Amino acid sequence: MQTVGDNLLSATRIDKVFPGAKALDKVDFHLRRGEVHALLGENGAGKSTLVKCLTGAYRRDGGMILLDGVEVDPRDTFNAQKLGIGTVYQEVNLLPNLTVAENLFLGRQPRRFGFVDVRAMNHQARALLENYELDLDVTRALDSYSVAIHQVVAIARAVDLSGKVLILDEPTASLDAHEVEMLFRIVRRLKARGLGIVFITHFLEQVYEISDRITVLRNGQLVGTRDTATLERRDLISMMIGRELAAEIHSARKEPDVTGPVRYRFKDYGRKGHISPFDLDVRAGEVVGIAGLLGSGRTETAEILFGAHRADSGTAELGGKAVQLSSPRRAIVHRFGFCPEDRKTAGIVGDLSVRENIVLALQARRGWTRPISRTEQNRLADHYIRALDIRTVDREKPIRLLSGGNQQKAILARWLATEPEFLILDEPTRGIDVGAHAEIVRLIEGLREKGMSLMVISSEIEELVAYSTRIVVLRDRQHVASLEGERITADQIIEAIASANERGAA
């Protein structure tokens, strides 16, 4: 095992619980001196929660943090900075209207006779930036420089303030290739100075270019830490989206019969800047799984089918007849349903009761002049609370007080109440506890057996393999592969994503 001497920062068995979900479950994270350590995982895996626990932005619920072998307990980000842990977020926390020098020394300007000594500050700023190969006019306002320079200034400030650990949260998200190169030169230089650098990103090529080791989180749990040099890209992807259980589940699965007629036919369907035109047929009693890494166009596919964003190319056919799916309302008229990925902002209506949330879509479809009677509302709500086992004191409880899994079930109930024929579920099992997870998977299978068409987007490969009758693989906002029957295995999916990725990187 590693000795204390190896590790600059050692976090062991970190726990963090949010209402209704365990965000971090006994996660270990060790950062060595002079290494770039990539922290990876899909959305909701717990990356940012872990970082926030390390920087004191969140209070952890359990576990220990050692910095230089001494136990520390950062109370807030300011305290963490003083201890030596600095963070640069994707949205840089700088003041663009102040000068570069002021941004570097804000709150700790050199003083003379009680006044800010501007000349000394500018001098120090210039000296500081020389370390970063940057020759800037430090007296100019920061916003006269590019985003990449903002990043470097933020890094310079963080390193100057903290100097031991530097956490970079998606620093390259809005940089071009040239700027990324510049940023990486600086990161290598800081690494040579012995800093420990945590690098969070979604770009796997960059991970392989800059990092020494990789830690992967999934569902708030540590999947593992590996040396970058010996970790195959394919293995990395399977660590991120899971496959260990997939083989087992798949062998137990009975092969469903989906030879029914095509119910929905999308041809050349797409929208510029969202998703490239694709062809898609959906049959009755079919679950189309959508696989791909974050940002590959999964959610965009769902949104365009549901009319949340209007398609600007292609046609949609329902039972052989052309239909316009230009708004969610239109789609709902054609018996579509859509559980969005972001439950809080796009799914639940927080202050309204469970009952009202369940009847909302049905009521919206009937129109305001034909209210659903209170008796009928109660009957519907009670029926689905029982059928989906929604844990709530009563149907009048505001839905925001329910746990994530129960909120998700209530949103499902909202759509089931409209008796949909095509249900689109975007990450239906994200951020919910294991029990509810299994129930939702069973529900998906049950609905398919009843002849409903479903489309399910998930970051969990094992889950997709378990219930999909067909899997569409996405990459770079394009539908790149379609797997059916025997080919639906975790390996094949990972293969499809990874090969696409390698092609994209080359």
Add this chain to the structure above:
Amino acid sequence: MTAILRSYALRLLPQLIALAAILLMVSFVFPGFFRLEIQNGRLYGSLIDIFNRGAPVVLLAIGMTVVIATKGIDLSVGAVMAICGAVAASSITSGHSLAMTLLITLGTGILCGLWNGFLVAVLDIQPIIATLVLMVAGRGIAQLVTEGAILTFNDPGLIFLGSGSFAWLPLPVLIWLAFGILVALIVRKTALGMLIEAIGVNRQASTLSGVLTPVLLIAAYMLSGLCAAIAGIIAAADIKGADANNAGLWLELDAILAVVIGGTSLLGGRFSIAASVLGAIIIQSINTGILLSGFPPEFNLIIKAAIIVFILVLQSPPARNALTFVALLRASRKPTERQAR
């Protein structure tokens, strides 16, 4: 049924208590406060006066409640009152019939609401900015209509709307009562109320659930415009003329205050029209009470401000947390105390 009635009563309890407390306080300093008498077939008395004087704010509060429930706000209602008063006066003086005048005026108010709703729902401008446009421009428009003067009229029909009486009650009181009940019924007997609340709480989720969000938003602002038009007619009829500068001045703030006192959150969602009407009556009771008590009217503003602060403090999260904390403390202490005894 009784359960629903009880939940209504519970909802209105704080407002009813506040109103009773204020009326009681006024009656201490002005003993004849609760006296009612009938003269010329109409009830007279301070209470009736409150209901009568409060009519414009009550009407504005009805529309404002629905707008605020959608997480919006309508700053233009005072100016729309001025426009509609001016339109009514100029229409009646230019020889249109009373029915035609009312039609034109109410239409003007609805059109103003349509404009606000268009800015908010279609162009997606923040409500406070969108309605500020008409708030500022509205008085100018009203002055253009009246050509800068106070436009007086003496059509008995129109004047009757402001100062007439029917069944012992002043007509403005009957108008707001009838209109309030009508709106409350429409909103609660159809699904409108729930859909409006859903939009106010989470517009995106509502749209994705198939709610016709833009149409309902525009309708809310149109209702507010209609309310302002009725209030404008009453205000103009009361003084037998249209005063573009002063009609409805600052009343948008009173209307918002009435909604807040009524317990509807400015963050949208759950609303109660009855509670907002009570809020408006509370405000008018304070106004009338201070006048009757013989305090200089300047006190009115200060006392009103103090009451606003008090109510806002009560509604603020820290105060609510403190109250829940006290309640929990009591709940947890009681059994142990009993055991100790």
